[in-house]
Amino acid sequence: MARPMIEAATLDGRINGxxxxxxxVMDPARTPLNxxxxxxxxxxxxxxxxxxxxxxxxAGFARAKARLSWLHGQDSFRLQTAQAHRLRPGDTALWGSVWLDGIVVAASGAEAEFDEAFSGAIAMLLRALAKEALRQRPRELYYR
Structure with a gap:
């Protein structure tokens, strides 16, 4: 669903030089605990x-951003700007990943604010797909 938006942005030099x-995209069922x-x-x-x-x-930049959000349970921008004390030697200084209800998406290639925006759009779409799947389940499964 996000592909047309991302492909168009990839061609826009203002957004993506x-x-x-x-x-x-990280698996929300897999955490640093398991x-x-x-x-x-x-x-x-x-x-x-x-x-x-x-x-x-x-790819390495996107993975490094994803790792930060996955480990800390928050957007990389917040970590970089408001919680730098949580960063460890070797952590990236880049931002552009999001953490949304356990869904982690990271992107790299565009300006950081657009990496974050597209990561957020993908995360929101994934959450919407999960909600759609839940809505389509038989109602008796909700009340067990």
């Missing part, structure tokens, strides 16, 4: 240029 947009970071990655996808044409490691 790199021509690349890499997204990482999985390693690598095990908790649900999916990754790149929009725009092929990896051989990248000018930086956008």
């Amino acid at each position: 790199s021509g690349v947009f890499h997204v990482v 999985a390693s970071f690598e095990e908790a990655i649900l999916c990754e996808h790149t929009y725009g240029k092929q990896r051989a044409e990248w000018d930086a490691d956008y």
Whole structure:
């Protein structure tokens, strides 16, 4: 659902000068209590240029942002700007990931505010799909 918006933004130099947009989505059922970071990655996808044409490691940046939000249960912007005391040596100084009710999505390739906006849009769509699935369950399952 977010693909048309992201693909259009990848071509807009004001939003995305790199021509690349890499997204990482974490499995909300896998937390630091029951999985390693690598095990908790649900999916990754790149929009725009092929990896051989990248000018930086956008996948690595997106993973580093996802790791922060996954470990701390909050958006990377909040960690970077209001809770820098929680950061450890080796943590990224980049932001652009979101934590929404346990759903973590991170992106890299655009300006940070757009990485965050598109991560948020994807997280909201995932939450909507989960709510839709719940709504379609038989009502007797709600009251057990």
